[in-house]
Amino acid sequence: MSQREQPVLAERLGKKYSRGWALRDCTLEIPAGRIVALVGPNGAGKSTLMGMTTGLLRPTEGRISVFGDAPTGRGMHPAVAFLTQAKPLYPQFTVTETLRYGRNANPGWDQAYAEELVEKARVPFAAKVGTLSGGQRTRVALALALGKRPRLLVLDEPLADLDPLARETVLTTLVRECRAQGITVLLSSHVLAELEDVCDHLVLLAGGRVRLAGDVSDLLRAHADHRTLSGLALAHMRVEVAA
Amino acid sequence: MTWIVWRQQRPVFITLVAGLVVSVAAVLLLRAGMVADLQAGDLAGCLPFGSECGIRAADGFQDTWFDRLRLAQGTVLAAPVLIGVFIGAPLFAREFEQGTHALAFTQSVGRTRWTVTKFLVAGLPALVVVGVYQLVVHSWLEAAGELGPLSASTFYFTSFDAQGVSPLAYTLFAYTLGMAAGALFKRTLVAMTVTLGLFIAARVLIGDVRESLVTPTRLITNDLDVNAVVPGRPLVVDAGFLDSGGAVVADPTPMMNCTDRADAQGGVDWSACFRENGLAQRYADIVPAGQATTLHLLEGSIFAGLAVLFVLGSTWAVRRQV
Incomplete structure (x- = not known):
């Protein structure tokens, strides 16, 4: 696979904050077209890794390339979309205005597709974003992220503040859209069970280091004592925390 | 991009325009009332001031209107810092505080373009509003002519700072200062406080030294009784005596000698006494009123230069990865 098609390639990547190392010695490859689960306990470095992937954070050491380019502070790679836990949107904008924002800020914007995603979510276009429920806000944020037609979608705990029903709907939509368009997804979540049938690639971080990375079926084959992704991940996290 | 920033700043624009409309209406009403009083x-007919007719009427007029006119000049002086604190400081700080910078940073538009667009779209209306308000207030002051604050030197600070390019230069400075403080500190309240403090400090400091930006003209008279008569109402930078060689007499002894003699004799021919003590001429170093525009431009360019630095600093701070 050429560098240009490689969604994420990290070499000995590290990030140090004033309080210490958040991520260290992270060598990683995210293959194209996969739905990648990024899991790990709190403070494992998941958000840090995502921040460096999107260019919001600068690596302290090592290198990272996204579709062959090093993310910089100049602006995000046009082929990458990022949705954080906080799902920042301008609360005073209406849904229509939020989509217009996306259209104005992204050359490859697909208005019809974004509108379709909002319609499917039954979010009223005229409503101000600040008045929407958590689930609706997530759907709008997702429409904004997918409307730019990314090739890599980075999602940092996108389901964290949603009720179980909304989690399921959002996740289903997400997986359907990304599979249909061959979008590579890097998804972090605490709830391992719901990643079970969704993700086909796993990256497990703990204590700022990569503990496990690879194709889910390969990993399960290699660790035959675990039959599920969540069982495997949990067992590794337990070991790390105990150590 | 322009639409995005315009949409974000819409409440600010509405406030600005509403504020301008109300202030302009108030100034025009006051101006009309004052013109009616004049008539x-x-x-x-009493202008220029000092002509004999109706001194008493002029006093009454000034009792009513002079302070109001000064106050109007004061509002022109206050406008820039308000723009800096309430429009400049929150421009980036609010984005960082609400986390919406992450939204902006993760679109395909580069951060530099985002910064520049925000700077222009939020800043230009503020500059226009200050400019319009300044002109309206100035037209009121001109209507009062010699009976109003304009009778004082054009260099008097309330008049000077509210005229020419100065209000716009101060506004640009305050706005970019607020913007840079916001981009750097990422906290609205901190940025507002820093903007207020630094703006006042810079205005006071530069206001103190700005006279030295132009070389004064030296007026010399052989008449030792009074200072050289200076046309217009210039800024007097320095005044004193010259000896027969044309050098400035810094030594206060001749002055003291003559004052002593005046005390002892109950009166003295000052001119003769000065000459006996070696004073030959009086001089005054002045900046003529006609050079006010030059001084406005020079001072304005200092503030504009600082504004350029602040814009570059903001761009750097926004582009910086943490």
Whole structure:
């Protein structure tokens, strides 16, 4: 696979904050077209890794390339979309205005597709974003992220503040859209069970280091004592925390 | 991009325009009332001030209007810092505080373009509003002519700072200072406080030294009784005596000698006494009123230069990865 098609390639990547190392010695490859689960306990470095992937954070050491380019502070790679836990949107904008924002800020914007995603979510276009429920806000944020037609979608705990029903709907939509368009997804979540049938690639971080990375079926084959992704991940996290 | 920033700043624009409309209406009403007073007191003929007709009427007029006119100049002086604190400081700080910078940073538009667009779209209307308000207030002051604050030197600080390019230069400075502080500190309240403090400090400091930006003209007279008569109302930078060689006499002894003699004799021919003590001429170093525009431009360019630095600093701070 050429560098240009490689969604994420990290070499000995590290990030140090004033309080210490958040991520260290992270060598990683995210293959194209996969739905990648990024899991790990709190403070494992998941958000840090995502921040460096999107260019919001600068690596302290090592290198990272996204579709062959090093993310910089100049602006995000046009082929990458990022949705954080906080799902920042301008609360005073209406849904229509939020989509217009996306259209104005992204050359490859697909208005019809974004509108379709909002319609499917039954979010009223005229409503101000600040008045929407958590689930609706997530759907709008997702429409904004997918409307730019990314090739890599980075999602940092996108389901964290949603009720179980909304989690399921959002996740289903997400997986359907990304599979249909061959979008590579890097998804972090605490709830391992719901990643079970969704993700086909796993990256497990703990204590700022990569503990496990690879194709889910390969990993399960290699660790035959675990039959599920969540069982495997949990067992590794337990070991790390105990150590 | 322009639409995005315009949409974000819409409440600010509405406030700005509403504020301008109300202030301009108030100033125009006051101006109309004042002009009516001028006509009622038949004061138009009394200009220039100091002519004999109706001194009493002029006093009454000034009792009513002089302070109001000064106050109007004061609002022109206050406008820039308000723009800096309430429009400049929150421009980036609010984005960082609400986390919406992450939204902006993760679109395909580069951060530099985002910064520049925000700077222009939020800043230009503020500059236009200050400019318009300044002109309206100035037209009111001109209507009062010699009976109003403009009778003082054009260099008097309330007049000077509210005229020419100065209000716009101060506004640009305050706005970019607020913007840079916001981009750097990422906290609205901190940025507002820093903007207020630094703006006042810079205005006071530069206001103190700005006279030295132009070389004064030296006026010399052989008449030792009074200072050289200077046309217009210039800024007097320095004044004193010269000896027969044309050098400035810094030594206060001749002055003291003559004062002593005046005390002892109950009066003295000052001119003769000065000459006996070696003083030959009086001089005054002045900046003529006609050079006010030059001084406005020079001072304005200092503030504009600082504004350029602040814009570059903001761009750097926004582009910086943490």
